[in-house]
Amino acid sequence: MTAALKLTKLKKDFPVGKSLFGPPRAVVHAVQPVTLEVAKGETLGIVGESGCGKSTLARMLVGLLPATKGTIEIEGAALDTADPSEFGKKIQYVFQDPLSSLNPRKTIRQIMDAPLKHLHGMAAPERRKRIAEIFAAVNLREEFLDRYPHEFSGGQAQRIGIARALAAEARILILDEPVSALDVSVQAQVLNLLADLKQEFGLTYLFITHDLAVVEAVSDRIAVLYFGDLVELGPAERIFSAPRHPYTKLLADSAPVVGRELKAPEGRETELPDPLNPPPGCSFAARCPFASDRCRAEIPELKDQGDGVSVACFHPLEG
Amino acid sequence: MGRYILRRLLSAIPVLIGISIVVFVIMAMIPGDPATAILGSYATPENVAELNRDLGLDEPLVQRYFIWLGNLVQGDLGRSFNLNRPVLDEVLERFNATLILAGTAFILCSFLGIAAGVISAARQYGFADKAITFAVLLGISIPSFFLGMMMILIFAVNLRWFPVSGMWPIYGTRDIWALIDHLTMPALALAVVATGVIARLSRSAMLEVLRQDFIRTARAKGVHERGIIWRHALRAAMVSIIPVLGIQAGFVLSGAVYIERVFQWPGIGQMLVEAILRRDILLVQGGVVFVAACYVLFNIIVDVAQSLLDPRIKT
């Protein structure tokens, strides 16, 4: 079976201090070469803290950013042009901020029409029918169609965003922090809706978030990113209960959990490495209690540890 | 800081080159033969041909530009045919007068404008705010040349407080008091519009800043309202006021052209208008390039001031 989505050594550098002519003064390695496969019907969660490259990765996957290196294969077919309308039919994106992802000066119907018209060239009556079907699927009333985005709450706006992604009939959805801007009671509604849609349409999800509890609740497998690197990849049910990478362990220990003593796993103030001047070895070395000399000199590769877990660490934990 | 100034100076070079190209191209668009324009319609063909050769006008455009640029860099702006003296001498003399006028007006409008804006914002919807808002509206709506004429009528002709026009008394000593006497009215008339614009902008910048979270933090610390306005809010508002001061300096320089005309101030604006009407191309060209270059330098000073104020600007 071919994977729904396959990334091979996908990498993104951002030049900084670019002048009109001539080379940039420095580059930021936003995403280090990432190799990853997502099976059909799977939900792959991606967690990491702010600035670790989650959104950059996601935007490359839908062609909104050209990759610096590496390839993207969707259902076996390589895609290397950064033409979003090429990607649009196969893979769609749900944005973090539901309101800013809807043009304030268009009605919901105009917004829903766009992918049907431009990606699938549907005629008006057909579109009307299709929109009605989709709206029924995401529990939105059709009378909303003639209103403007500012009339909706965050939860409703996010449903509209999801409906728009469904309209493109892509089978893979990139969900970039789809519930972070929502309140917990509404967050649960949207997460459940996403689960139902996946069942109904046989979708594949890439679920990006910084919330460990949420990602654990929705994912089959979880990938942990740190500073642009994929540091651990494993089944959702064990990744935080039996972390193998020291960073994953730090994350899991930091999450506030009812009934656990409050204690900071790291006593001192720590900072992320300088992206313009990354350390030579493992990027986590400065914070890692297990760091050895090798860690500071060599970059660890992502290695399969058996039982479906891969870790990029020279001294993985027992788990 | 020194390196920042140097970098800023270097980055002005392409702008200066751009300015010279723009001016040169505009002047090259003059229809007909410049030599004829210079010599007038009585010129004989031989005269025209000779002058063309003298000016290098028979060369192709690009070559002419570089010749002109080369001379420019050496401080040679050519000769004015009407005045029969080097353009640079005339420009320097005239610019001096303009600088006195525009500089005074600029200092006036900066202080008055910012003060009015801050007071207006601090007393939003109060009497002072309404009075200032009205005065500002009047100020930005009145043509400065009309204002100048009315001031002459009232303060010079009727009240006899100030002389009607000119920069110096025709008889008598040319001391600082005589200058102030002559300068007051034109400088005020010139400052009015810019004061209005700066006051408006300062008011809205202050209102914008006063709503920011860090003002609430300062209040939560127990800072007095005076400190909130003048220390916290104004400082942050200056970040958006200073660039406007730079732009307004250009507007003051521009307005000086009208005011010089109204008050017969012997500045560069007067000179340019006369030169245009007499089609004294080299004088126009030289005057424009010179003033524009000075304005570019002034804006570097503004940028440096901004970088001193705002630590977020990388120096």
Place this chain on the structure above:
Amino acid sequence: MAFLKLLARNQLALAGLIVMGLVVLLAVLTPILPLANPDVTNTPARFTPPFSEGALLGTDHLGRDLLSRLMWGTRLSLAVGFAAAFIAATIGAAIGIISGYYGGRTDNIIMRFVDVLMAFPYILLALAIVAALGPGLMNALIAVAAVNIPFFARNIRGITVGIAHKEFVDAARLAGLSDTKIILTEILPNVLPVIVIAMSTTVGWMILETAGLSFLGLGSQPPQADLGSMLGEARSALITNPHTSLVPGVMILIIVMAINLLGDGVRDALDPRLKSGALSRPLPATLVDRDRQPGDTADGTALLELSQLETQFHIGPRIYRAVGGVDLQIQPGECLGLIGESGSGKSVTALSIMGLVASPPGKITGGSVYYRGEELVGAPYELLRSLRGRKVAYIFQDPLATLHPLYTVGDQLIEAVRVHRRVPKHEARAHAIELLKSVRIPNAEDRVDNYPHEMSGGMRQRVGIAMALANDPDVIIADEPTTALDVTVQAQILTLLDDLRRDRGVAILFITHDFGVVAQLCDRVAVMYAGRIVEQGTTDDILAHPAHPYTRRLMACVPELGGGRRRLEAIPGLPPVVDKLPAGCAFADRCDKVRAACRQGNITLDEIGATRRVRCIAPEIEELPA
């Protein structure tokens, strides 16, 4: 339509509109009005004073009828001014949109060129263009329009860059729209209001400028006259016959003033931020307008006591009851958690305590706040100010926005000390370094001279905490201090706060929406919904046995780490909007235990057990298990 209504509500703009309407009407009608020929000279009748027979406004130096010349001149000036504004706006906006949308090299090259044009004091450029094209009104128009193009281009580019990076533009790309389509259907409609604003605020300016060039003799050429050249010709007779100058001068003033008023009105009507009155300056302390004093006074033992506190926002005709009668007590040294969803009124409650709610539009409309028995609501500003930061300190959510960007953290700490105590500067500085050390910032001696933007988020929040500690307050009110931070940093900050409060015995009101945080940090919790406390009790009790249906279901919604893959409980519906609160229980529409009685009257916060209070007629538990 809404736009016109807004415009009409603004009386000044309306006045401008009426004056402008009249002027335009007259200008349009000029050719058919019975006026003398404006260009026929009649030297014997020169300088006729105004209001004389046959010449209402008198005549000029050539004996031409001034009224007629004024009308024709106005017509010409208006036409030229509007044309220049329209041309400059169209071309400038097109350049700006293209530059801003495509970015990169296109943008770079266009903007460098714009920079060069803007490096001229604008009139020099206009003069150069007129010098090249020759004097004349058409050429003056071209010059004024050309000079203004860079201003429009830069302005519109800035706006476009902002919009081009919005997510809806990405969404449109993914929906298969081409660049041209995106510019036309996504960008342009959002930029258009800005173009209209820029145009309406510059038309007056353009009229002034073309008049100026004519005044200098470079615009309209005799005998044709616009307002500027009339003024220019009248200048030589200024002293002898001032009316010839006054007539055109006052006309320009009237036109430009009317346009400016109208332009401001248009801007206010189109700028959505101004619609809600958000641009008003917040007063030093929240306005108090209590029609009802609370009956019960302070019980004395509590450090901070809120009693029936009500805070509202009055925006236009709407009244938002953000806080609708909150009772809370904070004992010395305890940590009280305040938990609730977004918009439930947590922040407004916290800010009301020290009168920090932005007013207008905020207003405290009822209830009291006591600090050690002393009433703070309606207290003199000086009393409030002296307590702020000294006895009751705040920590806010976003540490980047809450620190002043232009002062070093040291200066800000020093200020926090010196507004309340007269200490010499070097002592205050030493204290600032001590404070930074106490919040465990490494290299405090160096860090004290850093600006906020030079620090990481966690570090900045430590500074925020240090600032709150500066005067050894009795209470710290912390409004979601870790929400903007990453989990690993959050854990550090929470531990720090917990240690500090135990070491110093300071009480904390901790606002959050995270049950995990509350569980780890707080002794007691109050749960807020739609502006009211719905349940209150010790943390362990509430987490183990929630009594209010909302508390129970909210806890069920939150996924907990270690729970594995599962379907989450959700609460259907949305919290009510606080300007339309239903009668009775605000949770009734979403509650699965709702009954008729729930929708009537005022449901009170009743005690169940010694420490527990619940606002529900059918709580989940009647009695606390022992």
